[in-house]
Amino acid sequence: MSISPAGPPGGVPHYPSGLTPTPPPQTVPGVLRSPLGLANAVTALLALVLACDVFSIAADINLWSVAGSVVADGPMSVSVDDADRAELLLSVTALLQGLGFLATAVVFIIWFHRVRGNGEIFSPNGFDKGRGWAIGGWFVPFLNLRLPYRIARETWTASTQAAPDGSWRPIRTGIVTVWWVALVADRIATQLTSQMYSKAESSDALRDSAVGMSLSDGLDIVAAVLAILFVRRLTAMQHLKATQGPVAAF
Structure with a gap:
């Protein structure tokens, strides 16, 4: 028995009850969202982080000087006030650095998610994982050592315009790689030097930890x-591609 519907006048088929096909889902095109404001906020916060790092290096040098005086001339060569001041400076800088890092990380990840979303509009097939990983990828242990970097590279590639003649333009991602290596090295160095300072029980150990912390702040x-x-x-790059189109003007 055939269930093929007979075509009534006008060519519009009539489907028996229960056989009406489900209409295809409507796809909503993505909308580009400007990352300019967030980029300015991230830049300002990173500048604040730089200022905190400079202050922290000064505190590290002060600790190194105080600890070095104790090593060279004995405990009586350093007053209680000088020792307390060195410890207070380290505590203040640690607090400022922690607050600065937290604020910067929050705004940076929001920016990162935004440019990742724009990248998917530029290149719908250019990503291995969903855009939610632009946030979640930072919080999964071990995976966060690799996944954000891969997302950054994919976003960079998706945001690159073609050459003026429409041909494929070589993608240079050196800045992405160098930034990521420095970021991972910085996080590792921060953990190691923090442990050095917390475990220091002698003036020699404090002096060594001050050197390590100053190097970590420099990194x-x-x-x-x-x-x-x-x-x-x-x-x-995203602003240019959004305003000029996928092909570079010149």
Whole structure:
């Protein structure tokens, strides 16, 4: 028995009860969202992080000087006030760095998710994982050592315009790689030097931890500068592609 519907006048088929086909789902096109404001906020916060790092290096040098005086000339060479001041400076800088890092991380991840969403509109098939991983990928242990970097590279590639003649343009992702290496190295160094300071029980150990912390703060400065370059460059690339189209004007 055939269930093929007979075609009534006008060519519009009549479907028996229960056989009406489900209409295809309506797809809502994505909408580009400007990352410019968020990029400016991230840049300002990273500049604040840089200022905190400079302050922290000064505190590290002060601790190194105080601990070095104790090592060279004995405990009586350093007053109680000087020792307390060195410890207070470290506590204040640690608090400022922690607050600065937290605020910067929140705004950066919001920016990162935004440019990832724009990248999917530019190149719908250019990503291995859903856009939610632009947030979640930062919080999964071990996976966060690789996944955000891969998302950053995919977003960078998706945001790159073709050459003026429409041909494929080589994708240079060096700034992405250098930024990510510096960021991971900075996080590792911060953990190691924090442990060195917390476990220091002698003036020699305190002096060594001060050296380690100053080097870690210097690496944090490098990572912050590279992050600013990465944020500004990727944001500019997306702005150009959104305003000029997928092919570069010149």
